[in-house]
Amino acid sequence: MSNLAIGFTGLAAVLVLIAMRLPIGVALGGVSIIGVMAIRGPWVAAGLVKTIPFEFAANWSLSAIPMFLLMGAVAHHSGISSALFRAARLWMGGLPGGLAVASNFACAGFSAASGSSVATAAAMGRITIPEMIRQGYDKGLSTGVVAAAGTLGSLIPPSILMVIYGIFAEVSISKLLIAGILPGVLTASVYAAMIMIRCKLNPRLAPQVTDKPALKEKIEALGGVWPLLALIVGIIGGIYGGIVTPTEAGAFGAFLAFLIAAIQGRLNLAVFKDSVMEAVSGTAQIFFVALGAVLLTKFLALSGVPHYLSQSFGAWLQDPVLLVLAAAFLYLVLGMFLEPLGLMLLTLPLLLPLFENVGADLIWFGVLVVKFLEVGLMTPPVGLNVYVVKSTVGNEVALGTIFRGVSWFLLCEAVVITLLVAYPEIALVLPGLME
Helix, strand or coil, X not given: CCHHHHHHHHHHHHHHHHHCCCCHHHHHHHHHXXXXXXXXXXXXXXXXHHHHHHHHHCCHXXXXXXXXXXXXXXXXXXXXXXXXXXXXXXXXXXXXXHHHHHHHHHHHHHHCXXXXXXXHHHHHHHHHHHXXXXXXXXXXXXXXXXXXXXXXXXXXXXXXXXXXXXXXXXXXXXXXXXXXXXXXXXXXXXHHHHHXXXXXXXXXXXXXXXXXXXXXXXXXXXXXXHHHHHHHHHHHXXXXXXXXXXXXXHHHHHHHHHHHHHHCCCCCHHHHHHHHHHHHHHHHHHHXXXXXXXXXXXXXXXXXXXXXXXXXXXXXXXXXXXHHHHHHHHHHHHCCCCCHHHHHHHHHHHHHHHHHHCCCCHHHHHHHHHHHHHHHCCCCCCCHHHHHHHHHHHHHCCHHHHHHHHHHHHHHHHHHHHHHHHCCHHHHHHHHHCC
């Protein structure tokens, strides 16, 4: 069997093993080690196993991941998410579908203190969905908006997926994080417009909230939002101003989250313990999958699969638009079965050389990849964010109802992705100002 045949056989084996529910890190790493043994022999494989884990884990940039996870955990356990929704509800409750619009923007805001789509959906789902259902909102809309807007945690900085993409693509992580701001705001705005139009046309989806909060109550509610604003200024302002690197911003953000919780009197032993354990567990899961992806990258490079694909498809994928359509199709299909991190790390070794060949901006491509992964978080049968929301509502809302509610937001994603492809400046204008 040729090296190329071994490479494609390995890719097929990875997909089969993942479909059999084998842990993604085990599937990626195990197949890669066996594949390298088949191509170069057991000693080379043993050498990779000996050196790659340390070289990968010792990457200084990766230390941003546990720091961002810790920051998000502290922000959630100290009550920032609940204060954020209360303020959004008081200010936006009077709009058509006001509570859903408030949930949407509350998710977008909490994303700036989380860095994780799953964490955002879980934290906001516990707070916003019961309130919407209690007010008589359609259950599909109530759950769908949280499952969809929760995906903004992957796009709005700090974004863990952006950090990992930047390391693999060897591009500026600072610029990647900043590049997600405008696409994230655009996505949240398109979501909000869709919600208001639907609820205006069909008022049964979202009964009008009858209570009219006083201006004083609204202003007082804004006082609970200052912790989030402090985190945003500390992270985004520090990165954009060149004061801190993404790694330093993660540590600074975690420190700020602890400091804010202490000032508010919400930092106790339980909050500290739960936050640290959540960050440690999430870091271990991410690193294990990422390590398997690094081994897969080495295996595919030895087999020649990326070079073969570049040569084979390069002739008819010289048009960047065609290449984007091909990537979108790939992510749409695989996103139905794979979780986002594993999917990104599985596809980057194949797609990065193709996009580099056509001279595409890899910062812009990174934003597109995250958008494609957001879609995968909402599509059946895996739809990770949908299952996270389902776990928060229990038997009160059927899984099919949540997927039905999310389908409207998938249409919005198609609009946003089209705009990003037609106008790359949406993603590139802020990073361009950092030069």
